[in-house]
Amino acid sequence: MAATIKVTNPATGELIQEVKADTEEEIHLALRRGHESFRKWSKTNAHERSRLLKLWSKKIQEHKDDLAKIMTMESGKPLHESLGEVDYATSYIDWYAEEAKRLYGRTIPANTESKRIIVSRQPVGLVAAITPWNFPAAMMTRKAAPALAAGCTFVVKPAEDTPLTTMKLIELAHEAGIPADVIQCVNGYGSEVGKIFTESKYVRKITFTGSTPVGKLLIRDSASTVKHVSMELGGHAPVIVAHDADIDLAVEQTIASKFRNAGQTCICANRVLVHESIVEEFAEKLTKEVKKLKVGNGLEKGTQIGPVINEKGFNKIVSQVNDAISKGAEVLCGNKYNANREKGYFFVYPTVLKNVNENMKIMQEETFGPILPITTFQELEEAVNIANSTPYGLAAYFFTNDYRTGIYLHEHLDFGIIGWNDGSPSAAHAPFGGMKESGIGREGGVEGIEPYLETKYLSIGGIYK
Numbered sequence: 361m362a363a364t365i366k367v368t369n370p371a372t373g374e375l376i377q378e379v380k381a382d383t384e385e386e387i388h389l390a391l392r393r394g395h396e397s398f399r400k401w402s403k404t405n406a407h408e409r410s411r412l413l414k415l416w417s418k419k420i421q422e423h424k425d426d427l428a429k430i431m432t433m434e435s436g437k438p439l440h441e442s443l444g445e446v447d448y449a450t451s452y453i454d455w456y457a458e459e460a461k462r463l464y465g466r467t468i469p470a471n472t473e474s475k476r477i478i479v480s481r482q483p484v485g486l487v488a489a490i491t492p493w494n495f496p497a498a499m500m501t502r503k504a505a506p507a508l509a510a511g512c513t514f515v516v517k518p519a520e521d522t523p524l525t526t527m528k529l530i531e532l533a534h535e536a537g538i539p540a541d542v543i544q545c546v547n548g549y550g551s552e553v554g555k556i557f558t559e560s561k562y563v564r565k566i567t568f569t570g571s572t573p574v575g576k577l578l579i580r581d582s583a584s585t586v587k588h589v590s591m592e593l594g595g596h597a598p599v600i601v602a603h604d605a606d607i608d609l610a611v612e613q614t615i616a617s618k619f620r621n622a623g624q625t626c627i628c629a630n631r632v633l634v635h636e637s638i639v640e641e642f643a644e645k646l647t648k649e650v651k652k653l654k655v656g657n658g659l660e661k662g663t664q665i666g667p668v669i670n671e672k673g674f675n676k677i678v679s680q681v682n683d684a685i686s687k688g689a690e691v692l693c694g695n696k697y698n699a700n701r702e703k704g705y706f707f708v709y710p711t712v713l714k715n716v717n718e719n720m721k722i723m724q725e726e727t728f729g730p731i732l733p734i735t736t737f738q739e740l741e742e743a744v745n746i747a748n749s750t751p752y753g754l755a756a757y758f759f760t761n762d763y764r765t766g767i768y769l770h771e772h773l774d775f776g777i778i779g780w781n782d783g784s785p786s787a788a789h790a791p792f793g794g795m796k797e798s799g800i801g802r803e804g805g806v807e808g809i810e811p812y813l814e815t816k817y818l819s820i821g822g823i824y825k
């Protein structure tokens with residue numbers, strides 16, 4: 361395992377900090393500590409766990425500006441988005457601080473007078489999390505908060521591109537009074553740490569946000585010890601704009617969905633299907649707005665689109681755009697880059713493509729970049745078939761003012777998260793997650809704590825009549 365991880369600023373390529381990578385022994389030790397502290401933490405009463413989570417949230421808010429700056433420097437996202445992410449991250453802690461107090465059990469009527477059946481919930485044990493670089497704060501807290509609320513202990517490995525935000529959050533958790541062994545961070549390379557996590561006898565649950573191929577590996581490797589798994593994987597979100605849609609709203613919300621974090625979110629609009637009767641108006645209005653988006657270093661005032669995370673991400677975006685153009689796509693704006701492979705920064709200007717078709721890679725694969733391909737449809741059924749024609753099933757969006765169309769689309773789209781006239785559906789109080797190869801389980805809402813709980817029932821006999 362490498363001794364250090366170099367964290368660089370994707371806007372400049374400059375080194376921000378070298379982070380010590382944990383050795384195999386140190387990671388095993390962290391897992392053992394997490395396991396050993398489980399008994400005490402799981403027996404700490406729910407109101408006390410809730411109190412400590414609230415203190416953690418407060419500490420994070422006190423350090424909001426520092427955290428946002430760190431996040432922008434290591435991930436590239438514009439500062440206003442990082443500030444928003446700090447709030448989003450704490451909203452999960454606040455929500456689960458309350459849910460900790462609501463882990464109710466139940467009784468079941470027995471089939472004889474001399475018995476009682478009681479069902480209770482208990483935490484699964486030590487949870488190991490692997491998180492991505494695109495939301496270095498929120499993806500961690502939306503796993504850690506329900507885990508700690510449920511009474512689990514928690515070890516996280518952040519993405520090597522963005523460990524600093526996570527390390528700061530863990531430090532603040534300890535300052536808030538959450539015991540050091542109850543929530544820990546280890547650093548290292550994904551494949552190496554992943555193997556240690558999945559093989560460990562101490563880890564009872566793996567929770568992951570990242571690409572579908574890595575998710576599949578983690579599911580496979582977790583089988584040998586039958587761990588619980590929660591997977592929040594890739595997406596390929598369709599946006600369907602029906603003939604009766606409010607076009608201005610559809611344009612505004614599609615931009616909000618597509619260009620957040622330079623298009624690097626798993627629920628970003630990835631392909632836009634517009635009814636053929638309105639495609640010209642939609643494309644013209646959209647392009648006019650997209651051209652106004654300001655590209656630059658996320659720390660500079662007014663920046664709306666930062667750099668993409670790294671060369672690998674950049675290459676994938678460029679190859680999808682080139683493939684689409686070579687197969688007949690028309691560029692309405694963008695297809696412009698400011699990249700320096702030696703220095704290590706990669707900016708992609710927001711790009712709108714028209715006349716795309718199903719044979720292009722961009723219509724089949726997750727893009728993770730600020731590229732918006734537009735295609736058309738005639739009948740709703742055709743739009744649904746195109747939308748559902750990928751292995752992904754995370755988020756989908758549609759725009760219509762006709763309730764019949766809305767209900768039809770809602771019922772026929774095979775996606776876990778649906779935005780109807782809404783390009784920003786995420787919320788701590790709602791269940792986020794995907795169908796098909798987009799994942800297993802839900803994060804957020806009352807559903808988001810379930811994966812951290814086991815159900816146990818007690819059957820008591822010999823009761824006096």
Ligand SMILES: NC(=O)C1=CN([C@@H]2O[C@H](COP(=O)(O)OP(=O)(O)OC[C@H]3O[C@@H](n4cnc5c(N)ncnc54)[C@H](OP(=O)(O)O)[C@@H]3O)[C@@H](O)[C@H]2O)C=CC1
Pocket residue numbers: 490491492493494517518519520521548549550551552553554555569570571572574575577578592593594595625626673676726727728
């Ligand atoms: N659902 C989502 O939100 C995300 C989707 N993606 C998709 O994946 C594409 C590639 O991005 P990339 O960053 O490479 O995504 P990865 O899935 O490779 O990375 C996400 C996390 O998984 C870790 N990881 C990588 N390989 C393994 C492994 N074999 N076992 C265990 N953990 C591992 C990474 O660690 P390390 O950093 O050390 O490699 C990181 O912490 C993106 O273009 C996008 O399409 C990416 C990130 C988030």
Ligand SMILES: O=C(O)CCCC(=O)O
Pocket residue numbers: 494495499569592624625626627786792
């Ligand atoms: O890209 C992701 O993995 C998370 C999307 C952020 C959100 O809206 O919760």
